[in-house]
Amino acid sequence: MSGLPVADRAAVRRATVDLIARDRWAVARLLALHVAAAVAALAAPWLLGRIVDSVGSGAGVATVDRLALAIGGGVLAHGLLARYAQYAGHRFGERAVARLREEFVARTLALPVSVVERAGTGDLAVRSSVDVTTVGATVRDVLPVVVIASAQLSLLLGAVFLLHPLLGVVALAGLPPIWAVTRWYLRRAGAAYLAEGAAAAELTDALTTTAEGARTVEALRLADERVRHGVGRIRRVWETRRATLALRSVYFPGVEASYPLPIAAVLLVGGFFLSRGAVTLGEVVAAALYLQQAIEPLDRLLQWMEQAQRGFASFARVLGVGQVPPEPRGAASAPAGQGLVVRGARFAYADGPDVLHGIDLAVRPGERLAVVGPSGAGKSTLARLLAGIDAPREGVVSLGGCPVTDLDPAERRRGIALVTQEHHVFIGSLRDNLAFAAPGAASDERMRAALAAVGADWYADLPDGLDTQLGDGARELGAAEAQQLALARLVLADPHTLILDEATAALDPTTARRTERALAAVLAGRTVIAIAHRLNTAHDADRVAVLEDGRITELGSHDELVRAGGAYAALWRSWHG
Structure with a gap:
């Protein structure tokens, strides 16, 4: 798994300044x-010092x-x-957090699908x-506390200097050890909290993949192995x-x-200076009270410093999502035609060996091609x-004579749709789950x-028809219903080219056959490329491509390949027993 990037300290500082600058008038009012x-x-410590000096000089009750x-x-x-x-x-803080969440959602939705899958x-x-929650708490609670407590400490120390410069210099005695231990902590805290966040991500990934593949784990008796895997991730979280x-x-x-x-x-x-008349008793008392008062903001700084370091580490991870290069915005806004052509395509995942070796394929507009x-x-x-999710390592995939990677992503998605056997039901109504496929154009009649x-x-x-709520705590759809x-x-x-990657795999054979026939009628005239695991799909196609190694x-x-007596013919005979 290749994780998403993490922003460096300079980027976090710039983003923090920008977050504050966007609402600078509110920040100025706050400060x-x-x-x-x-x-x-x-006022209180200074006035109390005045009372001490006034009583010492014989002032009356009215003055006190x-x-x-x-x-x-x-x-x-x-x-x-x-x-x-x-x-x-x-x-x-709430306004800043709201903006941060909106921007994070926008950056996340802009991530290329291939990057999300690898991460x-x-x-x-x-x-x-x-x-995001940690950053929200930091912006809302920690940043104001740190800024304000720092201002309070500066004012309190300034007040001691105003009482008497000698007392102000002496009051700085506690700063060197605080500075030394804080510097020691800050040098180590950033990396430590980033490691803690990465360990939490690995644990979440281990738990989610195990839960999603629970049936496979049970069928293959992998429970002990998955438990060991999870325990290892938990140990890593514990260590960090x-x-x-x-x-x-x-x-x-x-x-x-x-x-x-x-x-x-x-x-x-x-006391030493008092005995020599350099300071008054009231000044010493006021200075001691100011320093005692300084413990409260200093203690708040101490308590929130750890949260601030955790928040900055989380902010670096949140900002890292925006550092992923977006899908390239090609110069071509629309292809000249609808034919898909693959020439000399080679592809490998990460640094692994090639999965595809010099693929050459031309799909005519309106053709139904089955890949078996x-x-x-x-x-x-x-x-x-073919869908443009990944780009070939060598060669080119073009649509209407234009390389797919040169097309604007929005234009490419409008023209080419990939449906896999993986599906998702969003929390909301059935209408909500359908409407986003055609924003602003999906009437109730079209949905039905x-x-x-x-x-x-x-x-x-x-x-409740289209208003029926779906998802957790509402109407749960089975695998077959979700695929439909x-x-x-x-x-x-309504794309002009459809790529169906075993899109009916979750349906039983009878329902799958009925669905495929219904789709065939609806999608007439469109280019359809079907990754087929049931060979009746290949039988109905205009052409069949056999992919091996x-x-x-x-x-x-279909008829030509059966007569040729090759690999497809063997698959067909095996399919029919």
């Missing part, structure tokens, strides 16, 4: 509110009462400003669920999570141990090349006609 709240919070009342006003202002700042932060379901599933936990177990205690240092230093050094051959001969691979065309008799028994639904979508899409060994009509 202004939090700065105002932080400034309001500075006024200062105490001012402290109450500062506390109230801080509470109100902090509340509205938090509200503004969540609004900004595997686990990697994309984890990115679209766990990683232990690695991130080990980092946290050093980082958290290291930072927390530095909290008392600046307070102790200010009290000790402040033993399993592993390369039939499905040829279908993918398409279902009738593929022999979907079960439609008449649905309680996929064929009905094909009828609605990645090569076309025979090509002709």
Whole structure:
């Protein structure tokens, strides 16, 4: 499995800045509110220091009462400003997350099918669920906290410097150990969390593929092997999570141990300067209170730093989806004709050996061609090349004289449709499941006609007709019904060339035969290339291509190939016993 790419740190930084810049006025308002709240919070320690100095100088009760009342006003202002700042932060975060989700869906849908298949379901599933959710929590909760806590710390340290520069210098005593342990953590955290995400993707892929192939696992008695495979992936997840936990177990205690240092230093050094008249008792008390107050934003930074690293790692994985090159937008918007021609096509998956070896084939417009051959001969691979999903390593596949890869992907998909034995029923109504095959053009009458065309008799028994809900928790379609639904979508899409890769494999022989005859009537005049596992399909075709070991060994009509007495004739005799 070849995983999807991961964005580097520079790309994550640019994307983070861009995410904030898109809503810069909201960010400015958010920062202004939090700065105002932080400034309001500075009032209480400073006023308390004034009370200490006032009492020491013999000031009256009225002065103390006024200062105490001012402290109450500062506390109230801080509470109100902090509340509205938090509200503004969540609004900004939700908007940013909504944009991020929309862009991720758009990037995912733009991925070439071949890239998605090579990446595997686990990697994309984890990115679209766990990683997007983690990034959302980071944008909504972590980024405001980190920015605001940093601003609060700066203001608090600035306030200590304003009280007395000497106390400000002493207050910096706790920063070197915090800086050292944070730098140690950040150097290791990014790679550790990326490894954790990759391990989670491998585990998800192992679980989904085992679940999807449960019948095969049971039939071939592969349960023990799949359990061992799953346990290995779980062990990998456990190892990566232990690695991130080990980092946290050093980082958290290291930072927390530095909290008392600046307070102790200010009290000790402040007492020394107080005895010499360089500072007042109120200044020392206020400075100590400011540093005590700094523990809260510093602690929030500590708590959210781990989440921020997890979020940045997830953001790198989410952004990586957008780094996959999109399908090339060819200059040709429409082919000159509808004939499919393959010349000298060779193809190999990844770095493996060639699966197709110099295929030459011309399919005339309106022709029905059946492709037969033993399993592993390369039939499905040829279908993918004809549909433009994969490009040949050598040679060319052209439509109407234009290479398929030079066509605009949307134009190619409108003209050529590939239906395999794999199918999907989307959560929603039957109408929703059909309508996207022909957006804006699929009326209810056309949908009913398409279902009738593929022999979907079960439609008449649905309680709400086209409004019947399908999918989890609603009406479940069997494999045969889901395949007929996929064929009905094909009828609605109305392409000029159809490639049916064992599209009726899930149907029983009688239903498959009836469906194929119904489709034949509906699809008259269109080019049909059928990857056939039932030879009655080949019998009805205009021509039959026999594919063996990645090569076309025979090509002709059914009668011609039977008379020739070659591989097709042997298959036909075997089919009929």
